[in-house]
Amino acid sequence: MDALRVHIEHIWRRKWVVACIAALAVLGAIYTSLGAGTSYTGKSVLTIDSQARLPEQDVALARGYADTFNYLPYQDRLRVAAGIPDDVTFEAGTAASGPMVIIEATSDDSSTAESSAAAMAEAFRDDFNANWRSGRDRAIEDLEFERNEDLTALGSLPPEGPETALRTASANGIQDRISQLQADTTGQLRILQSSAGVVATAPSTARNLVLALFGGLVLGGVAALALAGVENRLTSRDEIRDHLGVDTLTEIPPGGSAAADRLREQRFKQLATIVGMADLPRPATIAVTAPRATDGTGQVAKAIAEYRAIQGEWTLLVRADLRGSDTDGEPAGVGDVLRNTHSISVEKLLQAGPTGHMRVMGPGAREGDSYSLFTRSRFAGLVALGRRAADLTVVETPPIVDAAESQVVCAGVDRTMLVIDKTTAHTADAKEACRLLTQAGVTLLGAVIIDPHTNADVSDTSGSSPHGTVKAFFKHKISGIRLTLGKSRTESSSDHTNPMEEKQILRRTAVPTEPAPVGVADELHLSSAVLSDALPPSSNGDHRP
Incomplete structure (x- = not known):
């Protein structure tokens, strides 16, 4: 049954090929019937x-x-x-x-x-x-x-x-x-x-159309399976186990309809539960990477951080893929931390997530080649910073085959999760990704199969239906009003904060019973002393600048 399901998925993924061949067969039958x-x-x-x-x-x-x-x-x-x-x-x-x-x-x-x-x-x-x-x-x-x-x-x-x-x-x-x-x-x-x-x-047009449609569908299905064999993609748990030797944690289906979105959300929750029950140290840091660039990496990383936060665990989503960031105009983020900027506002560095227990660190501004920033010591400092700010840090990593710095990222965390995009992942790329991870001494938590196609959410409403766009617009406005109210409360309590309280917040290592004060988190600045304290010392005993 699994093999049959895989074949059906191959055909369904290439349904336009099947439809085109069937349409050509029907048109040929019409032309032949009318001309004869x-x-x-x-x-x-x-x-x-x-x-x-x-x-x-x-x-x-x-x-x-x-x-x-x-x-x-x-x-x-x-x-x-x-x-x-x-x-x-x-x-x-x-x-x-x-x-x-x-x-x-x-x-x-x-x-x-x-x-x-x-x-x-x-x-x-x-x-x-x-x-x-x-x-x-x-x-x-x-x-x-x-x-x-x-x-x-x-x-x-x-x-x-x-x-x-x-x-x-x-x-x-x-x-x-x-x-x-x-x-x-x-x-x-x-x-x-x-x-x-x-x-x-006399030619029977109806009979010819039925036969042509049936023959076109059969021929189209054979063509779709042939294309799947030529593309050599990984689409099932068995294929991943056979070719990579890695167990699959879950399979994330595509969205688009109400039932599909509910199933997709359920699978994301199951994945977050697996991470929560895994034998990981606390605070923990996991990396999410893929063989090649795919939207699935960001979707998996965000879902893990969001659903762990919903259960009361402080989470930090670190978007460490700097290749898509602009050279200027980006909020402070990973690039600024790795460059060791002397004064970074946490209001700019750690953005509020979808839930109260989740924070997001964006990629930051890109200056030149991002590869030069990802040294072991610098990334270790970023991991230490994440451990002080959250109980679970999820690092969205550049694709391992395309970006050499991903080896540094995956080697510097507790576990790594490999995302397999079933619509684009080729077997050769996935094998190369596993080889690079093994070479770096990475411990794999498992693989996640995902079809990233889904309706755009609030942050990206392009391509969605008019109803979804209007709904996203109002949700965005309501979120903005809530953020403004939170900042007003922050300003009223900002005079009572001090550097010692700021450092204690960063060093939180257990899940707090109450959310951290919004005012303190918004007004916190990372001084060079705090960053130096998070970075490991160099060989001469001094902290790295």
Whole structure:
């Protein structure tokens, strides 16, 4: 059943290929049906002379005669001999239980079909009987030669005697056989009915459309499976286990409908539960990466952080893929921390997430090649910062095959989760990703199969329905009002904060019973001393700048 389900998924994912092939087949059937007029089929019936054979033997012989007639080169020779036009088609068959050969001639003219069937039957009979008589005559000639030898020998023998009697009996026997051959017509063809009638046939458009649709769907399904084999993608748990040796944690289906979205949400919750029950240290840091760039990486990382936060665990989503960030105008984030900016406002660094226990650190501004920023010591400082700010840090990592810095990220966390985009992930890329992770000494938590196609959420409403766009607009406005109210409460309590309280908030290591004060979190600034405290010391004992 799993193999059947995988095949169905392959076909469904390439449904446009199936639809195009089926549509072409239907259009071809329509064109053929409308362009073809009424055809006429004339019949002529031949039978086989049978004097000394069983009826079953004659039926088998009739099938052989029909097969001989349907041999196209032989048929063309008969057509030329009978002077029949090239646009007339012929086909021979046999009766159900009789020694009869039925020749059918099809043409767009009734009289032509009738006359052509009769002419072709006569040509076939004459040609076949001529060959049959030629073989019989050769056999008679051989017998006559033997008989003449006996007669010649009798001329030199006495009238009576043993040898004379033997020669006479032999000559008489040969003569009897000659007479039998001359009288026997077994196996010859003769015309039983020269014209057995003409049947008019009009094309059935409905039947042709049904057959074309069925054939097109079958052919399209075969083409879809062939494409799937050529693309060599990973789409199932068994394929991932066989090719990568990695267990699949869950499979995230695509969204789009209410039922699909509910199932998708349920699978994300199951994945977050698996992470919560995993044997991880607390605070914990996990990386989410994929072989190649896919939206599924961000979806999985966000879902884990969000649903763990819903259960009361402080989570931090770190978007460490700097390749898509702008060189300027981006809020402070990972790039700024790795560059060790001396004063970073937490209001800019740790943005509020969808829930109260979730914070998000964006990629930050990109300056040059992001590879130079991801050293082991710098990323270790970022991990230490995350451990102080949350109980679970989820790092959205660049694709492992495309970005060399991903090895540093995955090697610096507790566990790594490999995202397999079933719509784009190729087996070779996934194997290369596993090789790179193993090379870096990474411990895999497991794989996640995902189809990232879904309706756009609030942060990206392009391509969604008008109803969804309006709904997202109002949700965005309500979130903005809540954020404004939170900032007003922050300003009223900002005068009572001090650097010691700020450092204690960053060093929180257990899930608090109450959410952290919004005012303190919004006004917190990371000084160079705090960042230096989060970074490991260098070889000379000093903290890295």
